[in-house]
Amino acid sequence: MISDLPPLNAVRAFAAAARYQSFSRAAEELHVSHSAVSRHIKLLEEHLGVLLFERRTRQSLLTPAGQTFYEHISVALTQIANAATALTRGASLRKVIINVRPSFAVRWLIPRLPSFMALYPDIQPEVVTSTLPPDQSREKFDVVIRxxxxxxxxxxxxxxxxxxxxxxxxxPSLLQTVPLNSAQDVARHTLLAGKTRAMDWKNWAEHADIAMLRQQPILQFDHMHLVLQAAVDGLGLALCPASLLGKDLATGRLICPLPSLRLPLTRYYYGVARESAAETRIFIDWMLSLAHEDTAGVS
Structure with a gap:
């Protein structure tokens, strides 16, 4: 019953502390003091009659009872947030929240969004980037792509x-200066790599049946879209998923000197939130049609 509810501000503070296993980070998220979070959780523990956290010097760990409580209330809080979002959507422009990794957003999705907005001017796509595994209890989305x-x-x-x-x-300018006619010629170049795809060059070399030089110069970047920009600027060779190349090959900004040496990658998948907006299906159908075109266009 509603009269049996624990203090909701305390529940919110507990949920944040449980997510981070830290009272300090929970305080930052909620824009309150560390002591305020501590007081809320103590109040909640007294209300429930159980210990929710095991306090340590630098970390606060959930007790078994705390873990069970968190699993239940995180779902409830997500439902409350979704209900509020649904009401907000009903009173404004229809919105679809799309959760993607940064490079996929920059290189695949965002360049295509103008066509969606032209086709469906009453639907507002909202792109959020994340590298976390898809989980509705942690992040809000209608569609998630990984x-x-x-x-x-x-x-x-x-x-x-x-x-x-x-x-x-x-x-093209790089290969005019230092030609690349076979996989072995890779050894003559600087390699460009992304931190999120650290094993690409090793895997590609094994696929091409060549040995990489231990002292070969490598430039590393945080994300694949930065790797590609460095490649366009002629800083070195890059390995790139075909899905992220965009119009770089068609416009000649980049070329593929060894087109037969392609390394199969894990597929992209999409997921739909249980209580997603009705407009989500429209966005998914549009996205699938583009993915089909991409696949059909690969020679």
Whole structure:
């Protein structure tokens, strides 16, 4: 019954502290003091009659009772947030929240969004970027897109979006200066790499049946869209998923000197939130049609 509810501000503070296993980070998220979070959780523990956290010097760990309580209330809080969002949507422009990794947003989704907005001017796409595994209890979304179907929470069912493979690319000016006619010629170049795809060059070399030089110069960047910009600027060779190349090959900004050496990659998958907006299906159908065009266009 409603009269049996614990203090809701205390529940909110507990949920934040449980997510981070830290009272300090919970305080930052809620814009309150550390002591305020501590007081809320103590009040909640007194109300429930159980210990929710094991306090340590630098960390606060959930007790078994705290873990069980968190699993239940996180779902309830998400439902409350979704209900509020649904009311907000009803009173304003219809919105679809799309959760993607940064490079996929920059290189695949955002360049295509103008066509969606032209087709459906009454639907507002909202793009948020994240590298976390899909989980509605942690992040809000209508549609989530990730490479691979491992690590998804049970409340989101992954479905195939896009096939993909890895290609070797470079700026034409770079290859005019230092030609690349075979896989062995890679040893003459600087390699460009992304931190999120640290094993790409090793895997590609094994696929090409060549040995990489231990002292070969490598430039590393945080995200794949930065790697590609460095490649366009002629700083070195890049390995890039075909899905993220955009119009770089068509416009000649980049070329693929060894087109037969493609390394198959894990597919992209999409998932739909259980209580997603009705407009979500429209967005998904549009997205799937583009993915089909991409696949059909790969030679």
């Amino acid at each position: 490479r691979g179907d491992a690590g998804w929470s049970s409340n989101v069912q992954p479905q195939i979006l896009l096939e993909d493979d890895m290609m070797l690319v470079a700026a």
